[in-house]
Amino acid sequence: MSDTIVRVAARGEGVTADGRHAAFAAPGDTLGAAGEVIPGPHHQTPPCRHFPACGGCQLQHLDDESYAQFVTDRIAGALAAQKLEAVIRPPLLSPPRSRRRAALQAELKDGRVRIGFSENASHAIVDLIECHILTSELFAIVVPLRKFLARWMKKGRRARLHLTEVDQGIDLLIEGIEAEGLAAAEAITAFAQANGVARLAIDSGLGPETRWEPEPVTITLGGVPVALPPAAFLQATREGEAALVAAVREGVGDARVVADLFAGLGTFALSLAGKVYAGEAARDAILALKAGAAMAGRAVFADHRDLFRRPLMAAECDRFGAVVLDPPRAGAREQAVQLAASSVPAIVYVSCNPSSFARDCEILCQGGYRIDWVQPVGQFRWSTHVELAARLSR
Known part of the structure; x- marks a missing residue:
C-alpha cells in the first residue's frame, strides 16, 4: 500500500513506496490521514528517555530486524549507485551499552x-x-x-x-x-x-x-599492549573490533606477506600472522604501533607514510599476497587506482562510509577485481553510521 513504510532512508526517516518520507517511522508502519505514524510490527518503543532529541541515536524506534535491514540497504544502495553488486552477509550488530x-x-x-x-x-x-x-x-x-x-x-x-x-x-x-x-x-x-x-x-x-x-596507558590489540595517544582512533566497540578483525583474517587467508594501509595503532596489523607492512600518516599512532610490535616480537614493519599524497605504487603492491585497506571516511581513491593496476591476489577493504567504499570498489572492479563478499558491522548501534569489511579478488 502507498501509505506503508517500506524502507528507512540514509538519514533515518521512513519512506513509503511512492516516495513520501516520515520521521521516526519503521518498515511496516503506516501513515495516517494527517501524516501521523501508526506503528507496525517492526516499530519498537525506544528504550531511552532522551530519544529522539539526543543526537547520539537516530534509530532507536527500529527493532533489530529492521535495523539490520537498514545497515544492509545502506551498503546495497551505495554499491548500486556505482552499478555494482555483491553478496552481502547478515550484519553483525554490537549490543546496547557497548560503546567504549x-x-x-x-x-x-x-x-x-x-x-x-x-x-x-x-x-x-x-x-x-x-x-x-x-x-x-x-x-x-x-x-x-x-x-x-x-x-x-x-x-x-x-x-x-x-x-x-x-x-x-x-x-x-x-x-x-x-x-x-x-x-x-x-x-x-x-x-x-x-x-x-x-x-x-x-x-x-x-x-x-x-x-x-x-x-x-595502553590498549591491547591482537594480544599486544600498544600505547594509546590521547583521543586516538579506536574501533567503537570490542564486538565491532572482533567482527572486523575476523573478516580481515578471513579475507587475507593464508597470505604470508600482507600490507595494512591506514594501519592506525595496528588493530589489523597485530592480528595477522606472517610479515606485515603497516602504513599510517598519523605519527603518534605509527610510533605506538612500532614500539608495541617490537616489544612483542611481531614481524611488523611500521612506516610513517601519507597514503593520500604518497600511496603505495602498483609495483610496491605487487610484493604482497594481500592488502588491507582501512581509510577514513573520504576513502582511498589514490590508493585504489594503484591497487587496480597491481596484481595483488586479494584486497580486504574496511570502511566506515559505504559511499566512498563503493566508489573505490568501482575503480578496483574496472581494474579486474570482483567483490567476493561484504560483511556489514553495526557497531554504532541505533545510528545511521554503517561500517563494513569486504573482500575483493582477481
Whole structure:
C-alpha cells in the first residue's frame, strides 16, 4: 500500500513506496490521514528517555530486524549507485551499552554543568540522565565529571570530553578548560583516583597536556599492549573490533606477506600472522604501533607514510599476497587506482562510509577485481553510521 513504510532512508526517516518520507517511522508502519505514524510490527518503543532529541541515536524506534535491514540497504544502495553488486552477509550488530569511546560536550548553564551529546540538528546539549549506547563504565563517570568540571567551566564556553576505555581504566581528554595551580593538581588527582581514571589530559588550546597518568596507558590489540595517544582512533566497540578483525583474517587467508594501509595503532596489523607492512600518516599512532610490535616480537614493519599524497605504487603492491585497506571516511581513491593496476591476489577493504567504499570498489572492479563478499558491522548501534569489511579478488 502507498501509505506503508517500506524502507528507512540514509538519514533515518521512513519512506513509503511512492516516495513520501516520515520521521521516526519503521518498515511496516503506516501513515495516517494527517501524516501521523501508526506503528507496525517492526516499530519498537525506544528504550531511552532522551530519544529522539539526543543526537547520539537516530534509530532507536527500529527493532533489530529492521535495523539490520537498514545497515544492509545502506551498503546495497551505495554499491548500486556505482552499478555494482555483491553478496552481502547478515550484519553483525554490537549490543546496547557497548560503546567504549565517545566524545561528549559540556557546558555551564543555569548554575550546573550539563554533559551529553548535542541534539539532532542543533547545538543544544542533551544532559544525559541515562544512556543505552555507552558502556556502564563510561557512563558512570558522567555524574562525578559534572562536579569536577564546575570549578573551571565558564558561562558561554563549552568543553569537549573524549572518553575511552583502556587497559588501565578510563582515558579522559578535556578540551576547552584551564586548570592551573596546586589546588587544581590536587583536585585532578583526587578525581582520577576516585573514578578509575587511567589518564587525564587537558587541552587548553596548545595540545593535550597529561596531568595524571600513574602508569603508561595502553590498549591491547591482537594480544599486544600498544600505547594509546590521547583521543586516538579506536574501533567503537570490542564486538565491532572482533567482527572486523575476523573478516580481515578471513579475507587475507593464508597470505604470508600482507600490507595494512591506514594501519592506525595496528588493530589489523597485530592480528595477522606472517610479515606485515603497516602504513599510517598519523605519527603518534605509527610510533605506538612500532614500539608495541617490537616489544612483542611481531614481524611488523611500521612506516610513517601519507597514503593520500604518497600511496603505495602498483609495483610496491605487487610484493604482497594481500592488502588491507582501512581509510577514513573520504576513502582511498589514490590508493585504489594503484591497487587496480597491481596484481595483488586479494584486497580486504574496511570502511566506515559505504559511499566512498563503493566508489573505490568501482575503480578496483574496472581494474579486474570482483567483490567476493561484504560483511556489514553495526557497531554504532541505533545510528545511521554503517561500517563494513569486504573482500575483493582477481
